[in-house]
Amino acid sequence: MKKEGWFCISLSILLLCGCAEPKILDKLGLNTTVGYDLGKNGYILGTAVELKIDPNTSKDVVIVESQSLTIRGILTNANKTTSRRLTSGQLRVIIYGEDLLTQGKTKIAQTLTSDPIISDLTYLAMTDGKARDLLNLQVEHIPDIGLHIFRFMEQNTKAKTMPSSTMQEVLHAHFTVGREPVMPIISKNGRKGVLFSGVAIFKGAKLVGKINTEQSFYLGLINDKYKSGSKDILIKSDSPKLKEGNERSHKTVAALDSIQSRKNIKLINKDKPEFNMDIKLSARLLEITSPIDIGNPQNMKLIETEIEKSMKKNIEKLIAYCQSKNSDVFGLGETYRSSVRHSNLTDEKWYKMYKNAKVNVKVDFSVIRTGLNE
Amino acid sequence: MKVQYQPKSPFLLSTFLIIFIIHANQVGIGIHGFQRVIFLEAKQDAWISVLIAGFATHIVVFVMIKTLQLYGSTDIYGIQHEVYGKWLGKVFSSLYILYCLWVFLIILKNYIEVLQTWVFPTVPVWLFSFSILLLVIYGVTGGIRMIVGVGFFSIILSLWMFGFIGYPLRFADYDHLLPVMESNFVSILKGAHKMSLTTVGFEILYVIYPYMEKKDKVQKYAQIGIAATTMLYLILMLVALIYFSPGQLESTIWPTLSLFKIVRLPFIERTEYVAVTFWLLIILPNLMLYMWAAVRGIRRTFGLKTIRVLLVFTTCIFVMSLFINTRLKINRFNDIFASVAFYFIFCYPFVLYAFALLKQKIKAYKEKKK
Numbered sequence: 001m002k003k004e005g006w007f008c009i010s011l012s013i014l015l016l017c018g019c020a021e022p023k024i025l026d027k028l029g030l031n032t033t034v035g036y037d038l039g040k041n042g043y044i045l046g047t048a049v050e051l052k053i054d055p056n057t058s059k060d061v062v063i064v065e066s067q068s069l070t071i072r073g074i075l076t077n078a079n080k081t082t083s084r085r086l087t088s089g090q091l092r093v094i095i096y097g098e099d100l101l102t103q104g105k106t107k108i109a110q111t112l113t114s115d116p117i118i119s120d121l122t123y124l125a126m127t128d129g130k131a132r133d134l135l136n137l138q139v140e141h142i143p144d145i146g147l148h149i150f151r152f153m154e155q156n157t158k159a160k161t162m163p164s165s166t167m168q169e170v171l172h173a174h175f176t177v178g179r180e181p182v183m184p185i186i187s188k189n190g191r192k193g194v195l196f197s198g199v200a201i202f203k204g205a206k207l208v209g210k211i212n213t214e215q216s217f218y219l220g221l222i223n224d225k226y227k228s229g230s231k232d233i234l235i236k237s238d239s240p241k242l243k244e245g246n247e248r249s250h251k252t253v254a255a256l257d258s259i260q261s262r263k264n265i266k267l268i269n270k271d272k273p274e275f276n277m278d279i280k281l282s283a284r285l286l287e288i289t290s291p292i293d294i295g296n297p298q299n300m301k302l303i304e305t306e307i308e309k310s311m312k313k314n315i316e317k318l319i320a321y322c323q324s325k326n327s328d329v330f331g332l333g334e335t336y337r338s339s340v341r342h343s344n345l346t347d348e349k350w351y352k353m354y355k356n357a358k359v360n361v362k363v364d365f366s367v368i369r370t371g372l373n374e
Numbered sequence: 375m376k377v378q379y380q381p382k383s384p385f386l387l388s389t390f391l392i393i394f395i396i397h398a399n400q401v402g403i404g405i406h407g408f409q410r411v412i413f414l415e416a417k418q419d420a421w422i423s424v425l426i427a428g429f430a431t432h433i434v435v436f437v438m439i440k441t442l443q444l445y446g447s448t449d450i451y452g453i454q455h456e457v458y459g460k461w462l463g464k465v466f467s468s469l470y471i472l473y474c475l476w477v478f479l480i481i482l483k484n485y486i487e488v489l490q491t492w493v494f495p496t497v498p499v500w501l502f503s504f505s506i507l508l509l510v511i512y513g514v515t516g517g518i519r520m521i522v523g524v525g526f527f528s529i530i531l532s533l534w535m536f537g538f539i540g541y542p543l544r545f546a547d548y549d550h551l552l553p554v555m556e557s558n559f560v561s562i563l564k565g566a567h568k569m570s571l572t573t574v575g576f577e578i579l580y581v582i583y584p585y586m587e588k589k590d591k592v593q594k595y596a597q598i599g600i601a602a603t604t605m606l607y608l609i610l611m612l613v614a615l616i617y618f619s620p621g622q623l624e625s626t627i628w629p630t631l632s633l634f635k636i637v638r639l640p641f642i643e644r645t646e647y648v649a650v651t652f653w654l655l656i657i658l659p660n661l662m663l664y665m666w667a668a669v670r671g672i673r674r675t676f677g678l679k680t681i682r683v684l685l686v687f688t689t690c691i692f693v694m695s696l697f698i699n700t701r702l703k704i705n706r707f708n709d710i711f712a713s714v715a716f717y718f719i720f721c722y723p724f725v726l727y728a729f730a731l732l733k734q735k736i737k738a739y740k741e742k743k744k
């Protein structure tokens with residue numbers, strides 16, 4: 001009898017499972033993408049793409065808007081307009097309106113990380129203009145704008161066309177002394193869809209400048225390791241061999257593919273910050289718009305040095321631009337801090353030094369193969 | 375009460391199991407968030423603090439076993455009875471029992487806090503502590519062999535978690551570790567001191583020692599167990615240092631669990647939810663071992679019946695777990711415990727060893743005189 005009693009008690013404990021809050025898919029609205037804009041009187045305007053699992057309706061994506069003074073409040077207020085409880089467990093992309101970031105100190109990502117329901121792999125992006133307009137984009141071939149932006153960012157990040165900007169990476173850079181975060185800019189491509197139009201660079205949490213997609217490739221070279229990637233490089237050379245382009249245009253352009261790169265940044269002068277930046281890359285040369293004989297080793301050498309020159313120039317331009325905006329997106333400050341003992345580097349100190357830091361760029365490029373033809 | 379205690383042979387445990395007992399009892403709740411606490415003191419040299427704390431643990435364990443070996447087959451209750459005499463011995467043994475219950479409460483409370491923050495924000499405390507305590511009662515009534523079995527399987531079954539360490543390494547920034555030894559030695563030592571809440575657990579040796587089959591091999595296996603734990607802590611510390619930036623690490627309460635946030639498997643997108651709930655299996659042997667040690671202490675010192683004591687203890691713990699309910703209270707509770715544990719676990723064994731040696735010398739001297 002005693003044993004049976006214990007057995008019954010143990011079984012009844014299973015009933016306690018009901019104490020946890022159930023989350024039934026049919027009764028939830030999943031936020032897949034959220035956009036934040038600056039509203040009036042310091043309010044934040046939130047726009048959420050809500051995905052409904054409902055077999056009865058043909059359209060399962062709804063755009064929900066609400067305003068609040070806090071980030072959490074946006075979700076709470078948005079619930080007032082929906083029939084399903086909104087949850088953020090499937091949040092994939094967060095889009096900031098430009099005006100919010102120009103103000104700086106949004107702390108949105110920071111606030112969101114303290115909520116365990118939100119994944120650290122959520123992508124962050126900025127948009128020209130209002131995030132609300134981007135999410136309200138109605139195009140026939142994009143039934144779910146939220147999922148579309150997510151897939152679009154995922155694809156481009158993997159191919160390294162776009163700098164990777166998951167919440168972890170942005171916050172990581174933001175909280176590192178001597179490194180600033182970057183975010184891709186996603187804008188409306190007329191009425192046709194979305195477009196990766198550039199990279200936003202920050203000083204602290206404040207948007208200070210934008211670079212175009214062309215320069216974004218060089219930013220990737222400095223910050224990241226390329227394992228695959230492709231790029232057209234414009235060559236401006238005095239050599240007669242590379243002079244003429246083709247009938248169409250008179251520019252010499254080399255198309256590179258399967259780019260692999262490595263970088264090495266070293267501090268060589270402590271007192272007046274000076275860095276050596278060595279970038280090594282190799283690639284497949286698939287196309288060149290000049291009738292040069294690429295089978296000839298000498299010609300190949302020429303192409304390589306010309307490409308090196310062109311890249312070096314572009315990298316120097318990029319560094320000079322970021323220095324003029326006082327935004328250290330390359331993490332030079334972090335290199336400085338890690339090589340100088342007791343530097344006690346703070347952001348303020350580094351902003352002063354960074355402006356006048358000297359960077360010696362060296363690019364080492366080699367063609368590994370030229371495809372099927374020589 | 376007898377000083378010597380020799381369990382019957384079916385209750386003896388294979389000596390190598392002490393590796394699992396020590397490792398299982400050390401790894402528990404402290405591992406969730408030790409990185410941040412150490413980092414606040416020692417900055418990027420926090421991993422050195424972990425090594426120093428590990429080294430100190432080796433020494434303490436060495437002394438503990440030396441003390442136990444002075445008496446052959448006994449536990450701390452027997453030794454204290456012998457060294458301090460009948461009344462003072464009882465006082466010290468009661469303190470030790472209180473300590474075990476305190477650790478028990480700390481583990482239980484911190485785990486419930488983690489569960490409530492990460493997975494079930496609305497489920498009440500009483501439900502968690504009630505169901506966990508039932509499991510503990512089940513384990514402790516099952517006896518030491520069963521508890522050790524739970525410890526063994528908790529390690530074997532949670533090995534898969536270790537495989538996920540590769541995910542955060544994709545986002546690693548090794549520059550965070552440089553320059554090495556930038557913090558001064560005092561802050562590194564302070565960091566090592568803060569490790570005490572995380573490294574405690576090996577003191578279970580004091581109670582479980584008589585159950586070991588070959589007493590002369592205990593030293594070797596116990597040291598292996600400690601080394602395994604230190605390695606684990608070192609790896610987790612290094613990963614946290616390179617994965618988080620300093621600013622992030624300062625504000626992350628549970629870095630180890632946050633590391634899981636980056637793991638995305640094709641069939642489970644959010645592994646941290648699995649990890650947090652699975653952690654019950656990791657803390658279960660801790661809870662059982664501490665409860666068993668406390669109950670065992672009462673039985674040895676006061677000769678009371680196990681089952682009644684067990685029920686009284688679990689009821690007390692249950693009631694107390696309801697009152698420590700906010701993050702602030704838990705933090706305060708942890709801080710007080712950490713400072714007490716440091717003296718009780720890292721300093722007291724040396725004192726006890728000194729007294730035990732002295733006592734033996736006096737005894738030998740007296741016998742000689744006779």
